[in-house]
Amino acid sequence: QQPVQSPQAVILREGEDAVINCSSSKALYSVHWYRQKHGEAPVFLMILLKGGEQKGHEKISASFNEKKQQSSLYLTASQLSYSGTYFCGTEGPSNAGNMLTFGGGTRLMVKP
Amino acid sequence: DAGVIQSPRHEVTEMGQEVTLRCKPISGHDYLFWYRQTMMRGLELLIYFNNNVPIDDSGMPEDRFSAKMPNASFSTLKIQPSEPRDSAVYFCASKGGGADFTDTQYFGPGTRLTVL
Numbered sequence: 001q002q003p004v005q006s007p008q009a010v011i012l013r014e015g016e017d018a019v020i021n022c023s024s025s026k027a028l029y030s031v032h033w034y035r036q037k038h039g040e041a042p043v044f045l046m047i048l049l050k051g052g053e054q055k056g057h058e059k060i061s062a063s064f065n066e067k068k069q070q071s072s073l074y075l076t077a078s079q080l081s082y083s084g085t086y087f088c089g090t091e092g093p094s095n096a097g098n099m100l101t102f103g104g105g106t107r108l109m110v111k112p
Numbered sequence: 113d114a115g116v117i118q119s120p121r122h123e124v125t126e127m128g129q130e131v132t133l134r135c136k137p138i139s140g141h142d143y144l145f146w147y148r149q150t151m152m153r154g155l156e157l158l159i160y161f162n163n164n165v166p167i168d169d170s171g172m173p174e175d176r177f178s179a180k181m182p183n184a185s186f187s188t189l190k191i192q193p194s195e196p197r198d199s200a201v202y203f204c205a206s207k208g209g210g211a212d213f214t215d216t217q218y219f220g221p222g223t224r225l226t227v228l
Binding site: 002032034040041042043044047087089098099100101102103104105 | 143145154155157160162167168203207216217218219220221222
C-alpha cells in the first residue's frame with residue numbers, strides 16, 4: 001500500500017524552513033527520500049533504517065519513527081535549488097523484498 | 113561510473129506500434145527495476161529482476177507489456193501493441209545486492225513515451 005505524503009504542495013520563500021511527512025499503514029524497515037526536478041530522474045537524498053535514527057545532509061535532515069510508521073524530511077533555510085518534488089519510498093516490514101513503494105510526492109517551490 | 117543508462121530518451125509512436133525501451137544498469141548492481149510515472153498514478157513499480165531473473169511482475173499492467181534481462185548489463189521493456197494510455201515516463205533503476213542493506217535504488221534519466 002502506498003505511503004501517504006503531506007503536504008501535497010508547499011511554497012516557501014528563500015531561507016524559510018519546511019517539513020515533509022511520510023506515513024505508512026504497515027511496519028517499515030527503511031525509508032528512502034528522493035528529490036525529482038521537473039523533467040529529470042529522482043535523485044537519492046538519504047536512507048533511514050528502523051531504529052529511529054536521524055540523518056542529515058547539509059541543511060536537509062530526516063527522522064524515522066518506527067513505532068508511528070512515519071518519517072519526516074526537514075529542509076532548513078531553504079535555497080532556490082531545493083525546488084522540486086520530494087518522494088519517500090518505503091520498504092517493509094523487512095528488507096527481503098528489496099522493493100520500494102513510493103508516496104505520491106510533495107511539490108516544493110522556493111521563491112526568491 | 114556512468115550511472116544507469118536508458119534509451120531512447122524520447123519516443124513518439126502511433127497506437128498499435130511496438131515500442132522497446134532499453135536500460136543498462138550500473139555495473140555490479142544485482143537488482144534492476146522498471147517504473148512508470150504519470151501525473152495520475154505517480155511512480156509505479158512494473159517489474160524487477162535479481163541476477164537477471166524476474167522476481168515480481170505484479171505491477172505489469174497487462175499482457176501487452178513484457179520485460180527481459182538477457183544479461184547483467186542489459187534489460188528491455190516492450191509494449192506491443194502500444195495504446196495512448198501507455199504514454200508516460202518510464203524509469204529504470206538499479207541497486208546493489210550483497211550484505212549492504214543500506215543501499216538504495218539509483219534511477220536512470222527515463223524515457224518519455226508518447227503514443228498518439
